[in-house]
Amino acid sequence: MIQVTNEDNMKLMTRYKDGHFDLAIVDPPYGILNKTKRGGDKKFNMKEYIKWDVKPNQEYFDELFRVSKNQIIWGGNYFGHLWPRCEYNKCFIVWDKNQPESLNNFSMAEMAWTSFDKPSKIFRYSVRKNRNKIHPTQKPVELYEWILRMFAKKGEKILDTHLGSGTLATACDNSGFELVACEISEAYYKKAIKKIKEINPKIKLKLKF
Numbered sequence: 001m002i003q004v005t006n007e008d009n010m011k012l013m014t015r016y017k018d019g020h021f022d023l024a025i026v027d028p029p030y031g032i033l034n035k036t037k038r039g040g041d042k043k044f045n046m047k048e049y050i051k052w053d054v055k056p057n058q059e060y061f062d063e064l065f066r067v068s069k070n071q072i073i074w075g076g077n078y079f080g081h082l083w084p085r086c087e088y089n090k091c092f093i094v095w096d097k098n099q100p101e102s103l104n105n106f107s108m109a110e111m112a113w114t115s116f117d118k119p120s121k122i123f124r125y126s127v128r129k130n131r132n133k134i135h136p137t138q139k140p141v142e143l144y145e146w147i148l149r150m151f152a153k154k155g156e157k158i159l160d161t162h163l164g165s166g167t168l169a170t171a172c173d174n175s176g177f178e179l180v181a182c183e184i185s186e187a188y189y190k191k192a193i194k195k196i197k198e199i200n201p202k203i204k205l206k207l208k209f
């Protein structure tokens, strides 16, 4: 079952008991756009993007660590306060986007902090294969399918607090994982639901909790 709601993630998380989810795979705003005034895919509404590109506060991270047993957090390099949580930060995930060096204003990789005591991992997948984007920071389904293969065990419950375009929902559906996810923006939420249903019209989708 894939449950996707249109709401603030703090509201969603208060409904769950401690450690309810086995694994949270989250992609929060990195909070860099307002500072750097660059980045992102220009075909999208940058004013809208700048509005939501605000780093989550400590209360969010406290809730995330309360409701989930393990965490994979994209933008781990921007959330330095996570690093002292572990004695050492052994397992970062690096997505090598295969960006040409000439595009030096775009990052060549994205990093995720993880709570796992495993060796670090690299996923190589060209960002240019990520076509038909409906969201400015859309990650490839292939990346999330690979993460599920590497880090999740059969039957585990997955949490996504920042759905965006719904790529993790499709990856969970393709890989047979239960997911609870939410998105605060009604516009992104509607687009995500449409895309998820187009990819699999038979998907078991729950839109209310």
Ligand SMILES: C[S@@+](CC[C@H](N)C(=O)[O-])C[C@H]1O[C@@H](n2cnc3c(N)ncnc32)[C@H](O)[C@@H]1O
Residues within 6 Å of the ligand: 007, 008, 009, 010, 027, 028, 029, 052, 135, 137, 138, 139, 140, 161, 162, 163, 164, 165, 166, 167, 168, 182, 183, 184, 185, 188
């Ligand atoms: C970096 S994007 C996620 C992109 C996603 N991983 C994908 O592949 O499409 C972050 C998303 O979180 C949403 N968001 C921001 N604050 C939120 C909140 N408090 N609760 C739920 N969603 C939120 C934004 O609207 C945005 O769509």
